Amino acid sequence: MKLIARIAGMIVLSAVMFAQAPLDPAKLLQLPTDMWPMANGDYTGRHYSPLTKINSSNVNSLTLAWVYRANPGSGPAGGGGTTSATIKGTPLQINGVMYLTIPDHVWAVDARTGREMWHFSWRSKGGWHIGNRGAAVLGNTLYVETPDCNLVALNIKDGKERWHKEICDLEQFYYGSVAPSIVKNHVIVGVSGDDLDIPGYVESHDPETGELQWRWYTHPDPNDPEAKTWPSVEAMMHGGGMTWGPSAYDPELNLYYFGTGNPQPVIAGRGRQGDNLYTESIVALNPDTGKLVWYFQASPHDTHDWDAIEAPILFDGEINGARRKLLAQASRNGWFFVLDRATGKNIVSTEFVKTNWTKGVDAKGQPIPDPKKEPQFDGALVSPNQGGAVNWPPPSFNPDTGLFYVNATRAFSVYYLYDTDDKPEGWGGNDRSGWSEGMLEALDYKTGKVKWSHPWSGNGGVRSGLLSTAGNLLFAGDNASNLIAFNPKDGSILWHAGMHTSMSNTPITYELDGIQYLVVGAGDSIYAFALLAK
Amino acid sequence: MRHLIAIALLTTAAAIAAGQAGPTERQKIDNAAATRGRAVYAQYCINCHGSNIKGGDNGPDLIRSVVVLRDRLGNDIGAAMKKLDGHPRDLTPEQIVDLSHFLHQRIEATSSNRNTNQPPNVVTGNVEAGKAYFNGAGKCNTCHSPTGDLARIGTRVTPPINLQQRILFPSVARGGKTTEVTVTPSSGKAVTGTLVRIDDFNVTLRDTAGEYQSFKRGPNIKVDVRDPLAAHHALLDQYTDADMHNIVAYLESLK
Numbered sequence A: 001m002k003l004i005a006r007i008a009g010m011i012v013l014s015a016v017m018f019a020q021a022p023l024d025p026a027k028l029l030q031l032p033t034d035m036w037p038m039a040n041g042d043y044t045g046r047h048y049s050p051l052t053k054i055n056s057s058n059v060n061s062l063t064l065a066w067v068y069r070a071n072p073g074s075g076p077a078g079g080g081g082t083t084s085a086t087i088k089g090t091p092l093q094i095n096g097v098m099y100l101t102i103p104d105h106v107w108a109v110d111a112r113t114g115r116e117m118w119h120f121s122w123r124s125k126g127g128w129h130i131g132n133r134g135a136a137v138l139g140n141t142l143y144v145e146t147p148d149c150n151l152v153a154l155n156i157k158d159g160k161e162r163w164h165k166e167i168c169d170l171e172q173f174y175y176g177s178v179a180p181s182i183v184k185n186h187v188i189v190g191v192s193g194d195d196l197d198i199p200g201y202v203e204s205h206d207p208e209t210g211e212l213q214w215r216w217y218t219h220p221d222p223n224d225p226e227a228k229t230w231p232s233v234e235a236m237m238h239g240g241g242m243t244w245g246p247s248a249y250d251p252e253l254n255l256y257y258f259g260t261g262n263p264q265p266v267i268a269g270r271g272r273q274g275d276n277l278y279t280e281s282i283v284a285l286n287p288d289t290g291k292l293v294w295y296f297q298a299s300p301h302d303t304h305d306w307d308a309i310e311a312p313i314l315f316d317g318e319i320n321g322a323r324r325k326l327l328a329q330a331s332r333n334g335w336f337f338v339l340d341r342a343t344g345k346n347i348v349s350t351e352f353v354k355t356n357w358t359k360g361v362d363a364k365g366q367p368i369p370d371p372k373k374e375p376q377f378d379g380a381l382v383s384p385n386q387g388g389a390v391n392w393p394p395p396s397f398n399p400d401t402g403l404f405y406v407n408a409t410r411a412f413s414v415y416y417l418y419d420t421d422d423k424p425e426g427w428g429g430n431d432r433s434g435w436s437e438g439m440l441e442a443l444d445y446k447t448g449k450v451k452w453s454h455p456w457s458g459n460g461g462v463r464s465g466l467l468s469t470a471g472n473l474l475f476a477g478d479n480a481s482n483l484i485a486f487n488p489k490d491g492s493i494l495w496h497a498g499m500h501t502s503m504s505n506t507p508i509t510y511e512l513d514g515i516q517y518l519v520v521g522a523g524d525s526i527y528a529f530a531l532l533a534k
Numbered sequence B: 001m002r003h004l005i006a007i008a009l010l011t012t013a014a015a016i017a018a019g020q021a022g023p024t025e026r027q028k029i030d031n032a033a034a035t036r037g038r039a040v041y042a043q044y045c046i047n048c049h050g051s052n053i054k055g056g057d058n059g060p061d062l063i064r065s066v067v068v069l070r071d072r073l074g075n076d077i078g079a080a081m082k083k084l085d086g087h088p089r090d091l092t093p094e095q096i097v098d099l100s101h102f103l104h105q106r107i108e109a110t111s112s113n114r115n116t117n118q119p120p121n122v123v124t125g126n127v128e129a130g131k132a133y134f135n136g137a138g139k140c141n142t143c144h145s146p147t148g149d150l151a152r153i154g155t156r157v158t159p160p161i162n163l164q165q166r167i168l169f170p171s172v173a174r175g176g177k178t179t180e181v182t183v184t185p186s187s188g189k190a191v192t193g194t195l196v197r198i199d200d201f202n203v204t205l206r207d208t209a210g211e212y213q214s215f216k217r218g219p220n221i222k223v224d225v226r227d228p229l230a231a232h233h234a235l236l237d238q239y240t241d242a243d244m245h246n247i248v249a250y251l252e253s254l255k
Helices: A002-020 A025-029 A225-229 A233-237 B002-019 B031-044 B066-070 B075-083 B093-111 B127-135 B160-168 B230-235 B241-252
Strands: A063-069 A092-094 A097-102 A105-110 A116-121 A136-138 A141-145 A150-155 A161-166 A181-183 A186-190 A201-205 A212-217 A247-250 A255-259 A281-286 A291-297 A313-319 A322-330 A335-340 A346-351 A358-361 A367-369 A380-382 A396-398 A403-417 A429-444 A450-455 A467-469 A473-477 A482-486 A493-498 A508-512 A515-522 A525-530 B180-185 B191-198 B202-207 B212-216 B221-226
Touching (some): A092 A136, A247 A313, A313 A396, A380 B241, A403 A473, B066 B075, B066 B093, B127 B241, B180 B202, B191 B212, B191 B221
Antiparallel strands (some): A186 A201, A247 A255, A281 A291, A335 A346, A403 A429, A467 A473, B180 B221
8 A cells, every 4th residue: 555655646736747847948959849938839930840750641540539628717807808718729738738828818728638737817908909929938938918018927837926027008008918038038918909009129038037138119309210110209109009919939149029010099190100110010030139230111001900910931942053041921911921030131022822912012012002992981891801811820941841821811891080180199990891711822932922822611711820841741720710731832731620710810730649730729728630540 | 107107006006905795796777867867967967977978077987987987876976975075075876876867877888889789870982982882883784784783772771871781792592693603523524503501522513403413523523603793803902992882872772
């Protein structure tokens, strides 16, 4: 009996040890195999796994390994209403433990069994509870944003709070939703909120103490030439540009990349004539100083709420016979951009769905907005609609096929201007959506041309993130609750499974004990699939 | 200019530093108090901060003011007015509370002005041009008639923004129509009915007898979906905004 008790004790200890194992920072610089150590999988943001145990020849044998249902309880959420248990964030998997989030909640779950290990709940003071995009881990600490503007650090062993720091001002209608990023000794966070005219920024915190290291606002210094893209300093400093999307990092160049959101006021742009830098831009910062290195503006003077926060994807490729360090983004405005990520110089600018709002591109490769398609008092018929040709769910780049995969939407709506004031503030208008169609596209990064397209049945775009793997697989979700494996070379369907609702986040994969798992979130549940022989 | 930014950053930093002890909910607006506060504003504040509260040459925008945003029932604006030159010193505590309700009412209205209670006027086109488009390039008269299904449509669908939306984005259900589908198995009889659901793997219909039927899709089964609104969807790529406004004006005139 004593022996059994001792063995049982050892088993418990070993389980606890698993849960306690910190994240080795070196893992952040490797391709994800036994872990999914950051929301993007790795710093490139490709959402690509080198794992091959699940592959195109055996994907038909995938079976359900476990399901975990997140239950946040019934406590009040404050601010933007009750918390809906929809998992939008990409989970992490570190040393056999999965960490998943919804607004105000974090769970640690055994990645082999789906059993809950701990649940952290934040008592909210308010803020929009629209979604949480995920957490970050460094060492023994997990970092997560809350809707009421806090960066919270938890001990990954037991989910107990280590500290929290306010990262934005709830009173100015900011809120927190972003997955923090770990770059060396920096925890970098972005902010959300476009109800009022407030400036966007990213800021960096010390991983141990939470102290602020630097903050970079998404507008120029008034003395910079770029400030001339605003009519006044006041308009610029209340000009929006939230930072609520994913980021990427190149360790060789030591550059940190992300996209910025819409300018403010959102729809009524007559009080902010000009390009409105650095809103709706892809930017590169030095992560140690927070200084801007380069920018490329996806939507100059936007008036359609087309945040350019979609994932910047890093890969190396061949352009005109030369090897280049590239960055690609499929942007919410319907345009696909490929840039040199060392300099920000444009290589490709092309529509990945047909749009009707531009007059071509300028010498820098930036789309030129057609003033006639700005919102009008009697309406302007615009494509894409406010939801965009893509939105926050990440695309995937597969180095084996050289193709960039994106869940695209072609949509029309009418944009109306409501605000007749000389100085519009807030939104000042809106669109009314009507009709849309969705398709999964594979783009040739060298040209932006559509290599293949899979139309989704029925009307409406699909919002699911994508994952491709070295097993010759591309995983996506449709609007009919299916998780689908495609052949990434030609778009043919290889496998599917029906879930209780449609995929609401981005698939991840990892290998534990020789078994490769495929994990997706759908509504309040996490589904894990694997090849389980016995 | 740098000085301005420094002040702005300090203001923001102070707001953040104080944020931890901040109140948990936004101020609940007392509309009667806000109405009284409007009168206080008109008497004491309007000359510098403007009729729209958004500032002017002599005073800053109070909707974008961090002091006002952080204020609760006058606690911050009352204190600020005592410190700032050129501000009234003789307001009663009740007047300051009323002013607070008024300013927060304007902030709330600004934060939600993506919505409107006043439908925009979308009848700006030319009736005759709209009629010409209806019978010409738009080919609307192929399926519709101004004396048939569209008779008195300008009276039946109001306000006109709803008419504009229905022209562009008609609904199958609203039009009393259905999306028809015919499923033909390679070794069976074709089944036609109303489409219930379709994805890449299954198609479901309700047949003419009202029976619910599901089919597994595959290479040996033909599925033909007939969207009655396909012509409308195709027009979205062809309309100019002038076409859109003209056709709205024409149909709105059918009363």
